[in-house]
Amino acid sequence: MKLDLEKILREVEPYRERKARIDLKHAGLLVIDMQNYFRRIIQPVLGNMLRVIQSCRRGNVPIVFTQHGHAKQASDGGVLGEWWGELIIDGTEDWKFIPSPPY
Numbered sequence: 001m002k003l004d005l006e007k008i009l010r011e012v013e014p015y016r017e018r019k020a021r022i023d024l025k026h027a028g029l030l031v032i033d034m035q036n037y038f039r040r041i042i043q044p045v046l047g048n049m050l051r052v053i054q055s056c057r058r059g060n061v062p063i064v065f066t067q068h069g070h071a072k073q074a075s076d077g078g079v080l081g082e083w084w085g086e087l088i089i090d091g092t093e094d095w096k097f098i099p100s101p102p103y
Contacts, residue, residue, distance in 0.1 A: 024059050024060075024061055027056075027061050028061060028062045028063070028064065029052065029053065029056045029061055029062070029063045029064070030063075030064050030066070031049070031053065031063060031064070031065045031066070032066045033066055033067065033068045034049065034065065034097055034098050035067060035068065035088065035094065035095060035096060035097055035098060036093055036094050036095070036096050036097075036098055037068075037088045037094035037095070038098075039098055042098065046098070065097070067095065067097065068088050068095075069088050069089065069090040069091075069095045070087045070088060070089055070090065071089075071090055072089070
């Protein structure tokens with residue numbers, strides 16, 4: 001079966017637009033693990049993420065950044081270390097936030 005991608009995109013277009021309004025007085029932004037370790041998977045959306053962060057700063061919306069890391073691979077990894085096969089160790093280049101224009 002051959003899919004008509006153009007047709008599918010036209011059909012879903014009305015559903016891709018967000019119609020919700022954000023109440024800036026009751027909003028916050030949570031930025032999770034925007035670290036060097038995740039650079040490859042973040043790269044395609046990094047520009048959009050930075051625009052959202054900058055917009056929130058201009059609107060005085062609180063922003064919370066999380067930073068994933070472990071003290072020691074052998075003793076601090078647990079199941080996550082087994083699942084990932086490696087860990088982000090505190091203080092390493094992988095652990096640091098992705099350098100970019102000021103957050």
